[in-house]
Amino acid sequence: MEAQSSCDLLLSRKRKKEDSNGETxxxxxxxxxxRCTVGLRNPAPFADEIKPDGKPYKRVTxxxxxxxxxxxxxxxVYADGxxxxxxxxxxxxxxxxxxxxxxxxxxVGVCSDDLxxxxxxxxxxxxDERYDAITHCRYVDEVVRNAxxxxxxxxxxxxxxxxxxxxxxxxxxAGSDDVYKHIKDAGMFAPTQRTExxxxxxxxxxxxxxxxxxxxxxxxxGYTAKELxxxxxxxxKYHLQERVDKVKRKVRDVEEKSKEFVQxxxxxxxxxxxxxxxxxxxxxxNFLQMFGPEGALVRRGxxxxxxxxxxxxxxxxxxxxxxxxxxxxVFQSAVFLSSSEAHVERxxxxxxxxxxxxxxxxxxxHPRGALALSHIQASFxxxxxxxxxxxxxxxxxxxxxx
Numbered sequence: 558m559e560a561q562s563s564c565d566l567l568l569s570r571k572r573k574k575e576d577s578n579g580e581t582x583x584x585x586x587x588x589x590x591x592r593c594t595v596g597l598r599n600p601a602p603f604a605d606e607i608k609p610d611g612k613p614y615k616r617v618t619x620x621x622x623x624x625x626x627x628x629x630x631x632x633x634v635y636a637d638g639x640x641x642x643x644x645x646x647x648x649x650x651x652x653x654x655x656x657x658x659x660x661x662x663x664x665v666g667v668c669s670d671d672l673x674x675x676x677x678x679x680x681x682x683x684x685d686e687r688y689d690a691i692t693h694c695r696y697v698d699e700v701v702r703n704a705x706x707x708x709x710x711x712x713x714x715x716x717x718x719x720x721x722x723x724x725x726x727x728x729x730x731a732g733s734d735d736v737y738k739h740i741k742d743a744g745m746f747a748p749t750q751r752t753e754x755x756x757x758x759x760x761x762x763x764x765x766x767x768x769x770x771x772x773x774x775x776x777x778x779g780y781t782a783k784e785l786x787x788x789x790x791x792x793x794k795y796h797l798q799e800r801v802d803k804v805k806r807k808v809r810d811v812e813e814k815s816k817e818f819v820q821x822x823x824x825x826x827x828x829x830x831x832x833x834x835x836x837x838x839x840x841x842x843n844f845l846q847m848f849g850p851e852g853a854l855v856r857r858g859x860x861x862x863x864x865x866x867x868x869x870x871x872x873x874x875x876x877x878x879x880x881x882x883x884x885x886x887v888f889q890s891a892v893f894l895s896s897s898e899a900h901v902e903r904x905x906x907x908x909x910x911x912x913x914x915x916x917x918x919x920x921x922x923h924p925r926g927a928l929a930l931s932h933i934q935a936s937f938x939x940x941x942x943x944x945x946x947x948x949x950x951x952x953x954x955x956x957x958x959x
Contacts, residue, residue, distance in 0.1 A: 666704025
């Protein structure tokens with residue numbers, strides 16, 4: 558029952574049909590079926606290799622076949638054809654023939670090359686290849702080689718055939734409007750449905766329509782021009798076309814890569830512009846802090862004005878501390894500047910008679926390296942320049958204006 562239900566699902570599938578507008582109509586697809594192993598291990602045998610059955614042959618009726626027959630007496634159904642370039646349309650027709658009755662033994666007849674070339678035309682595959690393709694179809698139980706074009710009563714009796722399966726479209730050939738007419742009249746015909754959209758003629762039409770494409774394909778795979786029946790000039794033409802196509806593909810690849818590169822550059826440029834906007838705001842803020850009305854340069858000018866006047870140590874500390882609380886070096890220099898000025902003023906005072914000026918004590922270095930600075934040195938420090946204008950080693954002499 559499980560295998561029967563899975564077969565029902567497989568049979569209910571519909572192929573894609575292509576209309577005149579080129580649109581495809583997707584048919585219904587069945588649900589998933591349980592995994593099972595139903596394949597056969599060996600190919601179907603040929604009829605002339607099977608040992609004949611000695612039992613008397615009596616054909617069953619359509620009602621008996623549909624009702625079911627004993628296991629040892631299956632309904633023998635015959636289906637014939639050319640089966641050139643075996644495809645899914647052939648397989649589905651044989652599947653329908655196999656499923657006509659509950660207990661079916663499917664016999665498939667394959668016509669020889671002579672009959673086929675005489676009545677239908679040249680084939681792509683030879684008769685041996687077509688025989689072998691049919692033996693490996695899972696629905697086939699027996700294969701008849703060199704099958705007749707028109708079925709005779711002797712042939713039907715020899716192979717104990719109960720019914721003949723074929724599509725019900727009249728098949729005109731060999732001087733007859735329908736080669737299956739006498740089978741239909743005898744009540745032995747079981748119709749099947751053709752699979753639309755695929756046939757051997759359609760496949761050959763595709764190959765002929767795209768002949769140049771397939772010739773170039775086989776030339777690339779090592780086939781010679783002689784094997785493909787291609788002239789020397791056409792061979793060179795196909796090789797040239799292949800090179801041109803390679804160049805086109807390379808150009809297309811380069812274009813795609815260049816587009817990707819340009820896209821990446823645009824993304825990076827947008828990021829850079831955003832970062833520059835952020836940095837520009839910061840730069841403008843720093844500029845205003847330095848050169849604005851309340852910027853550092855204005856404060857430095859105010860400090861220089863204070864340093865140009867003689868002020869006490871206390872007043873200078875009170876003035877400088879709120880402004881230069883983070884400028885430790887300048888702050889210390891300004892403090893020592895005030896003390897140095899006071900010391901110079903004391904040295905200028907006149908001393909009493911007999912009094913010698915006290916000896917100048919030896920200058921001790923400041924623990925942090927701070928020195929007593931003049932007005933000019935203090936202004937240099939306040940402006941962020943070196944405290945000493947003297948030329949150091951390796952520094953060229955700078956000439957001023959005269």
